[in-house]
Amino acid sequence: MRNGAAPLLAILVLFASSTTAVAQPAGDLDPRIVALVASISQDRLGATLKKLESFETRNSLSSTDSPTRGIGAARQWILDEMKGFSPKLQVSFDTYQVPKQGRITRDVELRNVMAILPGRNPRRIYISGHYDTVARPGGQGASNASDGPRDPDAPTPPPADPTAPLDNLAPGVNDDGSGTALTIELARVFSQSGIDFDATLVFMCHVAEEQGLIGARLHAQKAVAEKIPIEAVLNNDIVGGDTGGNGIVDGATIRVYSEGPEDSPSRSLARFVQRWGARYVPSHRVRLMARPDRFGRGGDHSAYNQLGFTAVGFRESRENFTRQHDVRDTYAGISLNYLAQNARVNAAAAATLALAPPAPVVTGARGQPTISRAPTGYDANLRWVASPGAVAYRIFWREAWGPDWQREMLVGKVTNVVLPDMQIDDYVFGVAAVDALGHESFVSAYVTPPRANTPIRTSGQ
Numbered sequence: 001m002r003n004g005a006a007p008l009l010a011i012l013v014l015f016a017s018s019t020t021a022v023a024q025p026a027g028d029l030d031p032r033i034v035a036l037v038a039s040i041s042q043d044r045l046g047a048t049l050k051k052l053e054s055f056e057t058r059n060s061l062s063s064t065d066s067p068t069r070g071i072g073a074a075r076q077w078i079l080d081e082m083k084g085f086s087p088k089l090q091v092s093f094d095t096y097q098v099p100k101q102g103r104i105t106r107d108v109e110l111r112n113v114m115a116i117l118p119g120r121n122p123r124r125i126y127i128s129g130h131y132d133t134v135a136r137p138g139g140q141g142a143s144n145a146s147d148g149p150r151d152p153d154a155p156t157p158p159p160a161d162p163t164a165p166l167d168n169l170a171p172g173v174n175d176d177g178s179g180t181a182l183t184i185e186l187a188r189v190f191s192q193s194g195i196d197f198d199a200t201l202v203f204m205c206h207v208a209e210e211q212g213l214i215g216a217r218l219h220a221q222k223a224v225a226e227k228i229p230i231e232a233v234l235n236n237d238i239v240g241g242d243t244g245g246n247g248i249v250d251g252a253t254i255r256v257y258s259e260g261p262e263d264s265p266s267r268s269l270a271r272f273v274q275r276w277g278a279r280y281v282p283s284h285r286v287r288l289m290a291r292p293d294r295f296g297r298g299g300d301h302s303a304y305n306q307l308g309f310t311a312v313g314f315r316e317s318r319e320n321f322t323r324q325h326d327v328r329d330t331y332a333g334i335s336l337n338y339l340a341q342n343a344r345v346n347a348a349a350a351a352t353l354a355l356a357p358p359a360p361v362v363t364g365a366r367g368q369p370t371i372s373r374a375p376t377g378y379d380a381n382l383r384w385v386a387s388p389g390a391v392a393y394r395i396f397w398r399e400a401w402g403p404d405w406q407r408e409m410l411v412g413k414v415t416n417v418v419l420p421d422m423q424i425d426d427y428v429f430g431v432a433a434v435d436a437l438g439h440e441s442f443v444s445a446y447v448t449p450p451r452a453n454t455p456i457r458t459s460g461q
């Protein structure tokens with residue numbers, strides 16, 4: 001073996017030196033994204049969490065008149081903090097007047113805190129968490145341990161005075177200080193990166209998640225009404241703890257939930273997060289969950305899904321329910337190293353997506369997939385519409401039974417590929433656009449739209 005190694009090395013060196021004159025292909029990693037991911041600061045995440053904890057409660061129905069305690073002080077601090085990062089960042093309150101309804105027990109003004117980093121293109125990629133908190137007697141631990149089908153997010157009995165602020169202690173350091181700190185830290189590193197992104201990035205701290213995803217639903221409603229082009233939402237809710245309440249520790253994986261069906265845009269986004277997370281943060285594994293969220297639990301990504309937007313939810317792998325919706329949700333339950341890894345995965349995915357060309361269009365005018373058996377009647381013939389900025393395309397396929405792409409192939413700057421003798425009925429095919437630096441879009445899959453049912457008429461009845 002030793003003797004054989006030397007000649008092989010010589011051949012490799014020779015090959016390398018003979019190719020130095022020609023253009024080198026871009027690697028899988030963009031050095032600017034590597035630098036951006038590396039600039040995420042564990043210390044800053046920790047300092048933000050301690051600050052958020054210091055407000056004692058960030059309940060959406062808590063006091064707004066104290067400069068140090070309650071939701072009013074918290075939202076003002078988040079706004080000021082993000083304003084300090086870069087003049088490029090457009091930071092504002094996204095404010096709504098909300099009358100009493102559902103779990104909103106009195107008329108209230110609700111404010112998401114939003115930072116926009118404008119790109120060359122209005123298409124938007126969101127990174128989000130919710131900064132509001134809640135604490136109930138017994139917390140989530142008591143809800144989960146009970147036998148019945150009780151809704152864990154069910155409201156507590158209304159307070160004696162519904163107009164009084166809900167100022168009981170609700171530190172919410174993991175739920176969802178963790179997602180909020182991650183969002184704030186990514187606002188900092190993206191706005192200070194010096195990278196000229198194609199997509200517009202939005203760093204969104206939602207309010208009133210605990211009252212029924214209210215802040216996210218209000219913003220998603222506005223996006224529909226104002227035709228705001230939201231391309232993707234990466235929502236982070238409870239992403240800071242690596243130790244389950246049962247003592248099981250997992251600091252090396254993160255769960256990403258996405259709604260179906262199998263080749264929905266949200267599933268495609270989830271696969272994208274896994275693919276690009278694995279390249280830039282290989283030590284952290286993204287576990288994809290083929291369901292919208294955990295049993296009986298909800299998150300802000302679902303508010304976007306419900307209005308037709310593409311969104312996924314990040315959740316820590318091992319939850320400690322006794323620390324959720326409880327006074328025990330404190331800084332002591334956080335693993336900063338784990339939170340930082342989750343922030344890096346978010347950053348890698350969002351930066352890649354924000355630099356990549358738009359995904360190719362693989363449907364015709366009537367919504368049918370542009371796939372056929374031509375020319376022989378037994379081939380896989382894939383067509384797509386060119387994406388602006390793409391210099392190549394990567395096609396993917398897998399057996400029609402199974403969630404993950406099994407094969408991929410880089411093809412040139414073409415809009416049609418024929419794979420002879422590949423039966424299109426036996427595989428799922430997809431295509432992604434790739435730019436000159438190797439940034440890759442979502443994969444657009446060729447899927448048949450569901451058939452509308454036309455009732456059969458009968459006579460003589």
Ligand SMILES: [Zn+2]
Binds near residue numbers: 175209
């Ligand atoms: Zn939450």
